[in-house]
Amino acid sequence: MVDGKVGFGVIGLxxxxxxxxxxxxxxxxxxxxVADLDEARGKQAQADHGCEFYADYRQMLExxxxxxxxxxxxxxxxxxxxxxxxxxxxHVATTKPIDVTLxxxxxxxxACADANVVLAVDFESRYxxxxxxxKAAVDQGIFGKIIxxxxxxxxxxxxxxxxxxxxxTWEMDGGGSLMNQCVHWIDVLQWFLGDVESVTSQxxxxxxxxxxxxxxxxxxxxxxxxxxxxxxxxxxxxxxxxTVEIHGDRGGAVAVDHEIxxxxxxxxxxxxxxxxxxxxxxxxxxxxxxIVEDMIGVVLENKTPAVTGExxxxxxxxxxxxxxxxxxxxxxxxxxx
Numbered sequence: 356m357v358d359g360k361v362g363f364g365v366i367g368l369x370x371x372x373x374x375x376x377x378x379x380x381x382x383x384x385x386x387x388x389v390a391d392l393d394e395a396r397g398k399q400a401q402a403d404h405g406c407e408f409y410a411d412y413r414q415m416l417e418x419x420x421x422x423x424x425x426x427x428x429x430x431x432x433x434x435x436x437x438x439x440x441x442x443x444x445x446h447v448a449t450t451k452p453i454d455v456t457l458x459x460x461x462x463x464x465x466a467c468a469d470a471n472v473v474l475a476v477d478f479e480s481r482y483x484x485x486x487x488x489x490k491a492a493v494d495q496g497i498f499g500k501i502i503x504x505x506x507x508x509x510x511x512x513x514x515x516x517x518x519x520x521x522x523x524t525w526e527m528d529g530g531g532s533l534m535n536q537c538v539h540w541i542d543v544l545q546w547f548l549g550d551v552e553s554v555t556s557q558x559x560x561x562x563x564x565x566x567x568x569x570x571x572x573x574x575x576x577x578x579x580x581x582x583x584x585x586x587x588x589x590x591x592x593x594x595x596x597x598t599v600e601i602h603g604d605r606g607g608a609v610a611v612d613h614e615i616x617x618x619x620x621x622x623x624x625x626x627x628x629x630x631x632x633x634x635x636x637x638x639x640x641x642x643x644x645x646i647v648e649d650m651i652g653v654v655l656e657n658k659t660p661a662v663t664g665e666x667x668x669x670x671x672x673x674x675x676x677x678x679x680x681x682x683x684x685x686x687x688x689x690x691x692x
Contacts, residue, residue: 357420360385361654363647364421366412366436368396370450371427374477374646378425379404381647383655390415412436416443423448423650425477430534431527434459437474438466446653448475448646448660452538452674453667455529457692460671464664473653475660476667477646478542483613484640486543489601491638492608493547497620499605504548504575504583506540508532508597512589514563523565531567533558534674537587542662542670543599543610544585550578551673553688556680562590573677585677608633 368391378386390412397408409415433454467474521527556573575583606620618633643649652658680687
């Protein structure tokens with residue numbers, strides 16, 4: 356704690372630069388220090404935010420005034436760094452995904468539990484008011500029995516995005532468009548509809564020189580009986596807004612880049628005269644607006660974060676199941692292990 360504020364450290368100033376700024380601009384938070392191998396980036400953050408800079412994140416962890424550490428490094432490093440952070444007695448928040456394998460995810464979850472610190476995964480889509488309103492409607496049965504959920508992500512990534520980078524590698528990225536980009540919306544889909552029972556999938560590399568994939572299609576069966584589809588690609592001519600669509604036997608909703616684009620609910624499937632829109636469903640979004648506010652609640656009020664380690668594990672299990680189905684050429688049933 357720093358003068359009554361929750362002390363934050365940030366590891367990694369590529370993706371983490373925006374989070375460092377977010378900490379600095381959040382009431383009740385204090386950006387104490389940042390760590391990065393790139394001295395120029397570290398010095399820039401130090402100048403911008405008045406925080407300390409460390410080239411070695413382990414030295415940063417020796418500080419007593421840091422309560423929470425945001426691990427904003429390549430996906431395949433989260434377990435390794437997160438376990439060190441936990442051992443230092445700091446709460447851990449990783450960028451998405453939690454890591455790239457279930458084994459690493461489980462190790463990190465166990466390490467945080469053993470150290471009695473909280474582990475959170477930064478799926479920023481969980482904080483979006485539109486997504487929260489749809490989730491509340493699903494939980495309250497406003498759309499009736501949910502029967503279909505769809506994710507569609509059609510983005511563009513030039514080859515230069517992958518050059519001289521960890522992106523598009525199995526070891527550090529854990530996959531391609533599905534694991535890196537679409538995992539946000541897969542997390543939302545399973546949050547809305549619940550656990551996945553099976554997937555039947557195909558993947559391919561069509562426009563890039565990478566190890567992983569740049570196009571995936573998958574048919575999904577949820578444990579509640581609902582069907583689902585997932586389409587993810589970075590081969591589209593230009594990036595389009597990503598969508599999540601769900602519907603039940605009494606209505607449905609569409610979220611475009613996490614904002615409600617369509618909504619209708621009614622008393623019964625055939626009751627066309629009673630169709631209502633989102634304004635007819637009362638909902639108040641009064642929770643944390645981002646991972647920083649979320650972790651402040653963890654420290655000061657002992658709250659549970661929006662996405663715990665166990666919850667963050669679910670999305671990568673779905674992604675890894677999709678890859679396994681494509682590899683085998685047959686449906687795969689969850690859980691994987």
